[in-house]
Amino acid sequence: MSDIVELDPEDKKIITLARSARARNGVPEGAAVRDETGRTYVAGTVALESLRLSALQTAVAMAVASGAKSLEAAAVVTEAQEPAEADLAAVRDLGGAGTPVLLAGPDGTLRVTAEAR
Numbered sequence: 651m652s653d654i655v656e657l658d659p660e661d662k663k664i665i666t667l668a669r670s671a672r673a674r675n676g677v678p679e680g681a682a683v684r685d686e687t688g689r690t691y692v693a694g695t696v697a698l699e700s701l702r703l704s705a706l707q708t709a710v711a712m713a714v715a716s717g718a719k720s721l722e723a724a725a726v727v728t729e730a731q732e733p734a735e736a737d738l739a740a741v742r743d744l745g746g747a748g749t750p751v752l753l754a755g756p757d758g759t760l761r762v763t764a765e766a767r
Contacts, residue, residue, distance in 0.1 A: 657760060660684060661752055664725040667692045669758045671705070672727050679728040681705035683741070685718035706737040706751075710744055721745030724766075725752040733764050742766035 657665070664682040667690060672680030677694035681704070684690050693708035703711070706726045713721065724741045726733060733751050741749050749766040 657752075660688075661723055661725070661750075664690060664723060665727065665752055665754045665758055665760065668705070668725045668727040669754065669756070672756070677705065679705035679726055679730075681709040681724065681726040683709045683713050683718075683724045683745075684722045685713050686720040686722060687718075688722075689713075689716070689718070691716065691718070704734060704737055706733070707740045710740040714744060718744065721749050723750045723752065725754065727754045727756060727758065729756065732762055738764060738766050 664684055667682040668680040671692045671694045675694040679695045682690050682692045691709045691712040693705050695705045696703040696708050721744050733753050741751055747767055751764045753762040754760050
């Protein structure tokens, strides 16, 4: 976990993208991931009768489906106070242990920086 820190512009960008996805789609969470080439993938919560994915799981799946080989960072905007274990696992599966996961509140304020494990 972290105290208030000055974020890298690229990390600010993925938080802003995640926040926009949440607001635009009216979903509980928005997420964005940045792959090893700097490309970003943005997603919201998927809540279908037959399929339930968190926003971060969806963003990771979009990155994989688009050919990403690794992740540099991930961000999720949510009411939650900490990242879900399943989200950290999804980021770890593509980005490796230690990939930063930024959790921000709905206002975009960074609450926690966790590492995928």
